[in-house]
Amino acid sequence: MAIEISFGQYLPLDSYIHRLDPRIKLIITLINIIIIFIVKGFIGYAFLACFLIALILLSRIPPLYIFRGIKPIIFFILLTFALHLFTTQGTELFHWWILRGTVEGLRNGTFMVIRFLLLISFSTLLTLTCSPLELTDALESLFSPFKRIGFPAHELAMMMSIALRFIPVLVEETNRIMKAQIARGADIESGSIFNRAKNLIPILVPLFVNTFQRADELALAMEVRCYRGGEGRTKMKEYILSRGDFIILTISIIVAIISILL
């Protein structure tokens, strides 16, 4: 019953996409996510999907990794499809028991599925081609204009970066604690929901306690390395926008406009 998490996983490769400025990658992803909900026709989606495939190819990421991003949510996607199929009013397409599938339902359901798949694929591509630091740097950079009104851009970015860094550590720890408690006769797989929830306590409590201890030690280590917040801090990684970045941004905007029009 071990846990595996693919989300937030960075795959360090050397590709055109990897080398792009992370701010541009973030902006493009955001543009595409917004467009996904504006596009109205199949052809528009098809065009957008082609753009996505082109990006995946350019990134040299094996398609398998994109699928792994989709896998955990596949049930939810199918459920959404079924819901739309059977609850949308309109001309009846077919009839099964008390369920009534409509043409409009089929159309809406299919659209939702396409939207989810595109959404997850773009997001997964982003995290696969940007290191956690690049992502948080990009976020910090985009939010820094708001620092003037008190928005803690740096602190949030630092928190996110540390959280991403510790995901594999915490996953391993959770597995370890689970095994230890199962070895003592704990049963987290059978029984009523109430029972199973109760049996999560021997896993969650140690996890929390250990995580607080970790946080304490990490804060100390950061202090020792002279961390005192964002003031006066420099960054080893300098992000300079290049021609390639502007080109792809322009292409992205053109694709977006065309997709809406189609």
Added chain:
Amino acid sequence: MSIEVKDLSFSYEGDPVIESISLKVNERDFIGIAGPNGSGKSTLAKCLNGILLPTAGDVIVDGVSVTDKTKQWIIRQKVGLVFQNPDNQLVASIVEEDVAFGPENLGIPPAIIRERVSYVLNRVGLLKERRRLVSTLSGGQKQRVAIAGILAMKPKYIVLDEPTSMLDPLGRKEVLSTVLQLKEEGVGIVYITHHLEELVYADRIILLYRGKIFKEGSSRQILTDEDTLREIGLDTPEIASLGLRLKRLSVEFNESPLTIEEMVNAICN
């Protein structure tokens, strides 16, 4: 230039943890501090760079007291501290990004940070791993990244608090040899442990027991002082112990051997 600990005491919630500790660490020194669990070693480590402030007495780093709030960060840059748990010291996901963390905090220009990161990663033997995810490293490698991260801040002194306690034999070997190389950087080293075999190359060893200095001397003096070590619950390193027993069986040496090579040479000559 040195760290001077003057009659240092630290209490936590009224209970004394360390009492009246006095010692001096010069540049290029390799000082070992050993003691059983609960002797106050970690607390002493944190007092050396002002992370913990003295309840009584003082710690003076290159002429500046750790109690001087205006010089707090200068002292932390001068006295680096490496902890026991490799994972809980690493802030970034990627090796070179973590090593850059310290210099970034010091506001060092990016180009110089890049130089330093390359230099220190090379010093600890991890230059090829610079773009690797920290979570894929072994314990020994993680500790070396932590050491590199401190080294990148160009400290004068480095305090290592039981850096090998959580490592396997290979990791321990890697970290020890890295620490010995630090001497070549001109850094003053304070190495805290309860594994006395690791202090074989120390210039001086200070034994800590129940918060006080129990005894101090050269590494050779301390490591062959079986009775004292037993009294405070530490083990005499095997080679030193062997040397003592050989002496009792009338096998003579000029100097008590501490390492395998020294012992082999002593026996065969």
Added chain:
Amino acid sequence: MPSVIELKDVWYQYNPDTPIALWALKEINLKISEGEFVAIIGPTGSGKSTLIQHFNGLLRPTKGEVIVDGVTISKNANLKSIRQKVGMVFQYPETQIFSETIYDELAFGLRNYGYPEDEIKEKIEDATKKMGISHLPLSKSPLSLSGGEMRRVAIASILAMEPKVFVLDEPLANLDPQGRRELLDEIDALNRRESLTIIIISHDLSEIARYADRVVVLNEGKIIMDGASKEIFKDVEKLVEISLGVPQIVELLYTLYKRGADIPYNILDIEEAARCIAKWRKSLGNRDKFRTVPAS
């Protein structure tokens, strides 16, 4: 002696049918008899943790058979009953503590197995005595204890379940020399006095070899050595090659042996080693009876 854990030609693969499939155990044949004190030693990544998780059904072999106390572990096997027979203490067991009181923590395992409260009380008293913690006030929070005490509580909580086999993964990790000695003495006493079968996993051979009857060496998923401690140390080079913590005494004696000294090198006791070296030195008198190797 009847075998209490038996592995027949066991192979285990992580992530089968994926591009990252990895054979962690290969061709494992292992028989552990009742009452033995076995040390399973291997470098990091050798498959030690994977191996012991087969002892109590946490993992099931990809190929081969695992038999615990006469029962073959299969899909329908009663894993819960096996886990009571094979008590397992993972590394840094103090990090699995979650209960509000020491008593509840000690009783956790027993309660999972449905023992009545009065029996639980007895078993807890027994276990705390064996682990030297019967002086601790049981209504206190376990998180207020020292690291060493917490570890003892964690171990006692498994001991209270009265297992037939006691498996401990790196039980000495991060303890100081005195702590290590005391814990090893207690575990040894459990083996001698209660005939509890003990299996200790470690990457450090030094101290444990002095207590264990038998040492099994694992490397890259395979058992490469299996025998009495003294026998294992005859192959020092192999042990050093795979980065196991070999006692310095053994390394020293081996170095002397390679230089031509006529002494055995699989000695673990320092006193005995000293006597051997002294005897050999005296037998030479003033003659140089060994190859002079230039100082490196």
